[in-house]
Amino acid sequence: MEAILQETKFIMNKYHIKANKKLGQNFLINDKVVEEIIKSSEIKENDLIIEIGPGLGTLTKELLEKAGKVICIELDTNMITILKDRFKLYNNFEIMNEDVLKVDLKNLIKQEKQNEKIHQVKVVANLPYYITTPIIMKLLEEKLDLETITVMVQKEVADRLTAVPGEKNTGAITYSVNYYAEAKQIIEVEKQSFIPEPEVTSEVIQLKIRKQPKVQITNEKLMFNIIKNAFTQRRKTLLNALTNTNIFQNKEQGLEILKELNLKENIRAEELTLEQFAKITEKL
Numbered sequence: 001m002e003a004i005l006q007e008t009k010f011i012m013n014k015y016h017i018k019a020n021k022k023l024g025q026n027f028l029i030n031d032k033v034v035e036e037i038i039k040s041s042e043i044k045e046n047d048l049i050i051e052i053g054p055g056l057g058t059l060t061k062e063l064l065e066k067a068g069k070v071i072c073i074e075l076d077t078n079m080i081t082i083l084k085d086r087f088k089l090y091n092n093f094e095i096m097n098e099d100v101l102k103v104d105l106k107n108l109i110k111q112e113k114q115n116e117k118i119h120q121v122k123v124v125a126n127l128p129y130y131i132t133t134p135i136i137m138k139l140l141e142e143k144l145d146l147e148t149i150t151v152m153v154q155k156e157v158a159d160r161l162t163a164v165p166g167e168k169n170t171g172a173i174t175y176s177v178n179y180y181a182e183a184k185q186i187i188e189v190e191k192q193s194f195i196p197e198p199e200v201t202s203e204v205i206q207l208k209i210r211k212q213p214k215v216q217i218t219n220e221k222l223m224f225n226i227i228k229n230a231f232t233q234r235r236k237t238l239l240n241a242l243t244n245t246n247i248f249q250n251k252e253q254g255l256e257i258l259k260e261l262n263l264k265e266n267i268r269a270e271e272l273t274l275e276q277f278a279k280i281t282e283k284l
C-alpha cells in the first residue's frame with residue numbers, strides 16, 4: 001500500500017474522521033499526483049503559498065518543506081485540530097478556520113507582502129468541487145497579486161477553463177479565465193486517487209496570471225455581461241442571443257456591428273475570440 005494511503009487512513013482513524021461529502025472532502029492518496037502538483041507550482045523559498053481546503057494536510061506537508069510560508073484556509077473545524085497538531089513544529093505554517101469565499105484575500109496578500117522575505121504569492125489547492133467556479137472567479141476577479149493558481153478540479157470544468165476561445169469546449173467562463181490568465185492542463189487524475197472516490201474524473205490545471213489583461217477594454221463589466229448573455233442562449237446565433245437579451249437595441253444595430261467587424265450574420269458565441277467580444281463591447 002502506498003505510504004500516502006497508509007498515512008491518510010492512520011490520521012482518519014486516529015481522529016475518527018469520516019469524509020464530509022457536503023464539504024467536498026475527497027482526500028488525495030496518489031503520490032505521483034502530489035508530486036506533480038508540487039513540481040508544477042515551482043515553489044521557491046521566498047514564496048507565500050495560499051492553500052485552500054488543506055483537509056488532512058497531504059499537500060500541506062510538501063508545501064511546508066518548500067515555501068517560505070504556507071497559509072491554509074479550511075472551513076472544517078475537525079481538520080483544523082488535525083492540522084494544528086500535525087504541523088505544530090513548522091514555524092512557516094499558518095491556518096485560518098474560514099470559508100475561503102468570505103476571506104479578504106486582497107488585504108491578506110497585501111499584509112503578507114509587507115514582509116520582505118515574501119516575493120511571490122501562489123495558490124495551490126485540491127478544491128472542494130461544490131464551489132470550484134466561485135473560488136476561481138474570486139481569485140481572478142479580485143485582481144489579486146498572484147503568480148499562479150494550481151488547482152485540482154473536475155475534468156469537465158478543467159476542459160472549460162483551459163479551452164481556447166473560438167475553439168471547442170468554451171463557455172462564458174473560458175473568456176474570463178483567458179482575460180486574466182494563461183491556462184494549461186497539468187495532469188488527469190483518476191477517481192481511484194482519492195478516498196472516498198469522487199463521482200467524476202479530475203484534472204490538475206494551472207492558471208498563470210497575466211501582468212496585464214489579455215485585451216484593453218474601458219468597460220470590463222459590460223464585456224462580461226455581453227459574454228454571459230451570448231452564452232446563456234448558446235444554441236442561438238450571436239445576433240439573436242444579444243437581441244433577445246436587449247444587449248443590441250434591435251437586429252439592425254446588431255447586424256451593423258457584425259458587419260463593421262467583418263463577422264458573419266449567423267456566427268455563434270463560441271466562435272468568437274476574446275478580442276472580438278472586446279470590439280463588440282467598444283462598439284456599444
Ligand code: SAM
Binds near residue numbers: 024026054059073076
Ligand atoms: N487538500 C486535501 C487533499 O488534497 O487531500 C483535501 C481536499 S478536499 C477535495 C477539499 C477541502 O476543502 C476539504 O478539506 C474541505 O473541508 C475544504 N472546504 C470545503 N469548503 C470550504 C470552504 N468554503 N472554505 C475553505 N475550505 C473548504
